[in-house]
Amino acid sequence: MNPTPTDRVLAAAAAEAAPSWAASPPDLRAHALTTVAKALEEEREALVAAADAETRLGPARLNGELTRTTFQLGLFAAEARAGEHYDVRIDRADPAWPTGPRPELRRYRTALGPVLVFAASNFPFAFSVAGGDTASAWAAGCPVIVKAHPGHPELSRLTAELIDHALARAGAPEGVFALIEGEEQGIEALRHPALRAAAFTGSQRGGLTLARIAAERPEPIPFYGELGSVNPVVVTEEAARVRAAELASGYVGSLTLGAGQFCTNPGLLFVPAEDHGLVDAIASALRGVEAAPMLGDRFVQGYLDGARRLAALPGVRTLVRPADDETPAPRLLATDLKSFVAAGEEAAEECFGPLGLVVTYRQLGELAEVLSRMPGQLTASVHAEPAEATQLTSLAGVLADRSGRVLWNQWPTGVSVTHAMQHGGPFPATTAPAGTSVGTAALERFTRPVAYQGAPEELLPEPLRDDNPWGVPQRVRAS
Amino acid sequence: MNPTPTDRVLAAAAAEAAPSWAASPPDLRAHALTTVAKALEEEREALVAAADAETRLGPARLNGELTRTTFQLGLFAAEARAGEHYDVRIDRADPAWPTGPRPELRRYRTALGPVLVFAASNFPFAFSVAGGDTASAWAAGCPVIVKAHPGHPELSRLTAELIDHALARAGAPEGVFALIEGEEQGIEALRHPALRAAAFTGSQRGGLTLARIAAERPEPIPFYGELGSVNPVVVTEEAARVRAAELASGYVGSLTLGAGQFCTNPGLLFVPAEDHGLVDAIASALRGVEAAPMLGDRFVQGYLDGARRLAALPGVRTLVRPADDETPAPRLLATDLKSFVAAGEEAAEECFGPLGLVVTYRQLGELAEVLSRMPGQLTASVHAEPAEATQLTSLAGVLADRSGRVLWNQWPTGVSVTHAMQHGGPFPATTAPAGTSVGTAALERFTRPVAYQGAPEELLPEPLRDDNPWGVPQRVRAS
Numbered sequence: 001m002n003p004t005p006t007d008r009v010l011a012a013a014a015a016e017a018a019p020s021w022a023a024s025p026p027d028l029r030a031h032a033l034t035t036v037a038k039a040l041e042e043e044r045e046a047l048v049a050a051a052d053a054e055t056r057l058g059p060a061r062l063n064g065e066l067t068r069t070t071f072q073l074g075l076f077a078a079e080a081r082a083g084e085h086y087d088v089r090i091d092r093a094d095p096a097w098p099t100g101p102r103p104e105l106r107r108y109r110t111a112l113g114p115v116l117v118f119a120a121s122n123f124p125f126a127f128s129v130a131g132g133d134t135a136s137a138w139a140a141g142c143p144v145i146v147k148a149h150p151g152h153p154e155l156s157r158l159t160a161e162l163i164d165h166a167l168a169r170a171g172a173p174e175g176v177f178a179l180i181e182g183e184e185q186g187i188e189a190l191r192h193p194a195l196r197a198a199a200f201t202g203s204q205r206g207g208l209t210l211a212r213i214a215a216e217r218p219e220p221i222p223f224y225g226e227l228g229s230v231n232p233v234v235v236t237e238e239a240a241r242v243r244a245a246e247l248a249s250g251y252v253g254s255l256t257l258g259a260g261q262f263c264t265n266p267g268l269l270f271v272p273a274e275d276h277g278l279v280d281a282i283a284s285a286l287r288g289v290e291a292a293p294m295l296g297d298r299f300v301q302g303y304l305d306g307a308r309r310l311a312a313l314p315g316v317r318t319l320v321r322p323a324d325d326e327t328p329a330p331r332l333l334a335t336d337l338k339s340f341v342a343a344g345e346e347a348a349e350e351c352f353g354p355l356g357l358v359v360t361y362r363q364l365g366e367l368a369e370v371l372s373r374m375p376g377q378l379t380a381s382v383h384a385e386p387a388e389a390t391q392l393t394s395l396a397g398v399l400a401d402r403s404g405r406v407l408w409n410q411w412p413t414g415v416s417v418t419h420a421m422q423h424g425g426p427f428p429a430t431t432a433p434a435g436t437s438v439g440t441a442a443l444e445r446f447t448r449p450v451a452y453q454g455a456p457e458e459l460l461p462e463p464l465r466d467d468n469p470w471g472v473p474q475r476v477r478a479s
Numbered sequence: 480m481n482p483t484p485t486d487r488v489l490a491a492a493a494a495e496a497a498p499s500w501a502a503s504p505p506d507l508r509a510h511a512l513t514t515v516a517k518a519l520e521e522e523r524e525a526l527v528a529a530a531d532a533e534t535r536l537g538p539a540r541l542n543g544e545l546t547r548t549t550f551q552l553g554l555f556a557a558e559a560r561a562g563e564h565y566d567v568r569i570d571r572a573d574p575a576w577p578t579g580p581r582p583e584l585r586r587y588r589t590a591l592g593p594v595l596v597f598a599a600s601n602f603p604f605a606f607s608v609a610g611g612d613t614a615s616a617w618a619a620g621c622p623v624i625v626k627a628h629p630g631h632p633e634l635s636r637l638t639a640e641l642i643d644h645a646l647a648r649a650g651a652p653e654g655v656f657a658l659i660e661g662e663e664q665g666i667e668a669l670r671h672p673a674l675r676a677a678a679f680t681g682s683q684r685g686g687l688t689l690a691r692i693a694a695e696r697p698e699p700i701p702f703y704g705e706l707g708s709v710n711p712v713v714v715t716e717e718a719a720r721v722r723a724a725e726l727a728s729g730y731v732g733s734l735t736l737g738a739g740q741f742c743t744n745p746g747l748l749f750v751p752a753e754d755h756g757l758v759d760a761i762a763s764a765l766r767g768v769e770a771a772p773m774l775g776d777r778f779v780q781g782y783l784d785g786a787r788r789l790a791a792l793p794g795v796r797t798l799v800r801p802a803d804d805e806t807p808a809p810r811l812l813a814t815d816l817k818s819f820v821a822a823g824e825e826a827a828e829e830c831f832g833p834l835g836l837v838v839t840y841r842q843l844g845e846l847a848e849v850l851s852r853m854p855g856q857l858t859a860s861v862h863a864e865p866a867e868a869t870q871l872t873s874l875a876g877v878l879a880d881r882s883g884r885v886l887w888n889q890w891p892t893g894v895s896v897t898h899a900m901q902h903g904g905p906f907p908a909t910t911a912p913a914g915t916s917v918g919t920a921a922l923e924r925f926t927r928p929v930a931y932q933g934a935p936e937e938l939l940p941e942p943l944r945d946d947n948p949w950g951v952p953q954r955v956r957a958s
Contacts, residue, residue: 447913
């Protein structure tokens with residue numbers, strides 16, 4: 001299949017821009033990012049209105065998400081300026097090196113080249129056109145082609161227009177950004193030889209299909225797919241005894257936030273057989289939560305199908321279900337550990353929306369054994385009393401092995417954009433678990449090491465030069 | 480296909496050892512690595528004799544390679560102790576964080592789990608049982624299962640025995656190392672769910688087959704395949720004019736080193752149309768180089784087949800060929816840039832052995848354009864006069880884009896084990912170009928980030944604790 005002319009032109013422009021953007025001073029890239037952030041802030045009202053019309057997420061949430069998005073652009077601007085991502089290592093020549101004279105070697109991580117970003121449905125700002133993947137790829141020095149999510153086409157176009165103007169104003173080279181629309185266009189771009197990496201946030205089915213296409217190219221490229229998970233939460237008996245009510249309201253809040261449309265939604269709750277009223281409290285609180293609008297009818301249908309599929313598994317009881325079974329109101333299901341295990345991977349499949357499956361366990365040891373065989377997760381949480389911590393090391397070890405972020409007495413929704421955040425876990429939560437799609441480390445995904453041996457100063461990229469014109473951190477070893 | 484009992488037992492032992500090895504103090508891992516190095520040094524004579532009997536590489540080369548291997552173990556021991564590979568980031572809670580209260584987050588890179596290493600044929604020490612992949616995986620905290628190369632089974636067993644004793648003496652947990660043999664055993668191990676990554680050095684065909692198996696597992700795992708390349712070398716007319724004789728002897732030395740059996744062998748030489756006698760000097764020097772024993776008859780046959788295939792391409796002339804066409808003596812072929820391009824990827828395929836293809840170019844700009852479309856390479860070299868450097872920035876940019884290491888007036892063979900080395904390039908030179916299989920950065924391949932949010936000290940891995948018992952570098956951000 002040949003790329004359509006449009007795609008070919010855009011990919012060629014991205015390839016054309018790649019070397020100069022990769023070699024641009026961090027200050028220029030940082031300025032471009034902050035200029036985009038400013039342009040978005042200036043059109044906040046129009047953007048939020050466009051987003052609300054297409055996603056039904058409401059102005060409060062959307063304003064917060066836009067703030068997060070512009071903050072994120074600023075954070076990546078600062079990261080580009082700091083220059084740590086170049087990971088510069090300079091080994092001076094050393095005639096006395098034990099394995100024979102060591103040549104002079106200078107290694108850094110350079111930009112990978114044009115990146116294709118598949119926008120997500122559930123975060124029309126933060127994981128869409130000007131979201132974290134775009135910001136981190138730009139900061140690394142990669143041109144970006146965004147494949148718009150069909151759930152918010154008008155907002156995507158408006159954002160793209162603002163970006164285009166902002167980048168031109170900031171002096172970024174042409175070709176550093178483009179927007180494409182349509183599933184087929186996205187696949188054609190993914191197959192284009194100029195593309196060097198792709199990032200995706202979305203469903204497992206869609207993500208795995210695209211990952212396969214990326215892997216089957218003549219020159220395969222890294223595919224950073226963030227495919228979501230059920231985010232297991234474990235409550236100890238002691239925690240249930242001490243604060244069942246608090247846990248119930250915390251859980252219900254996290255489960256129903258944004259109509260449950262978060263990849264960190266806590267879909268799976270493990271509670272002790274003696275639960276001190278915790279499950280009743282959850283059920284009762286959930287019954288009071290009304291159906292919130294979901295992103296679209298397709299999402300409502302997916303949620304209802306998923307909920308029915310789970311409810312029909314052997315040994316699964318329905319605790320909470322709305323009177324009208326066609327509304328996307330919260331649902332709560334329950335089973336025991338034995339039935340959960342017997343149901344296999346189906347019981348641990350993500351149901352995108354406000355659905356909780358409560359699994360009763362008898363012993364923490366037995367539970368840890370089951371969790372050690374779970375598919376990879378973005379997050380895993382423990383709610384326990386402080387005095388119990390020392391007895392929970394083996395459980396915590398299992399959770400760290402099967403997830404990218406382990407939380408203690410906190411809920412997994414609300415992923416903070418910071419330096420130490422990790423948003424990505426073992427497969428299938430993420431297709432490339434060494435990366436993160438939130439936090440400053442996200443930038444690393446779009447770099448690749450190159451070493452220069454004995455090269456004259458004139459041919460060295462700035463970060464590797466002894467005069468270090470950009471002032472980036474350099475680890476120099478004389479011997 | 481089910482793993483055989485043997486494989487199952489070994490993989491289970493590796494999985495069992497994984498948590499404690501990952502959590503072991505760097506000092507213990509460093510001690511284990513240096514104990515292995517010492518054990519190998521103590522049996523140097525027997526090891527070199529066993530290697531020579533099976534590989535015909537000769538005691539001089541093998542002694543050097545063993546020195547490199549024990550040095551490498553020591554370097555990774557030091558790297559484990561330094562603890563930089565944990566990449567620790569600690570964000571303190573910050574109520575004033577612009578997007579809402581920032582939770583306390585602590586992120587580090589932890590060991591990936593059991594690693595499967597496919598040993599190479601051409602470096603029976605440095606890329607085999609106790610080679611760089613094994614050393615770097617151990618240093619990262621991963622148990623290692625090595626699939627022996629069939630080219631040196633006795634040496635592999637002897638090395639494994641020494642490792643077993645050394646690891647036991649050093650107090651490493653059982654299961655941290657195992658040796659398996661046989662192609663089928665290797666594939667079964669690659670499919671075993673306990674394995675979390677694989678590393679391979681060898682042919683493109685074998686490597687791509689294994690990479691596909693790794694990708695098609697229910698839980699795919701990273702496959703670090705170092706598949707070799709033709710390592711283009713560009714000579715400018717000015718360099719040829721000033722020092723044709725020196726270039727000729729340098730090229731012939733690099734091309735015929737170790738019977739050309741290096742993945743950095745400079746198989747492709749680009750020379751100016753006006754070459755000032757360079758090609759004649761190369762041809763004349765090559766005629767004086769006798770056939771050196773190759774690793775085995777299979778390698779001789781592969782070399783002869785490859786050489787004949789290349790010689791039969793349209794527009795390719797044979798400049799040097801031994802009187803007896805069945806010996807693995809050096810061969811030199813020549814063509815021009817137009818025929819090289821017309822022949823497509825076939826002309827740039829690696830021919831494992833002392834074969835050089837000289838390609839004549841007229842303009843450096845035209846050459847750069849051709850090189851920009853080459854398959855990924857481990858290395859790319861330029862030989863030019865110092866005063867030319869400023870005119871070569873665009874060529875250097877192309878070479879950095881298509882390779883992992885760019886050399887200036889040096890030859891690519893002899894890969895120094897240092898901090899800034901990069902041995903890995905764009906596909907197909909490497910299946911995962913973000914990694915290196917030589918140098919201390921090789922360790923990064925076997926780690927994965929995990930973040931802890933709000934966790935009590937008792938549950939934190941040592942590198943993340945405030946009392947920092949192992950004294951690893953921590954990047955702490957208060958706000």
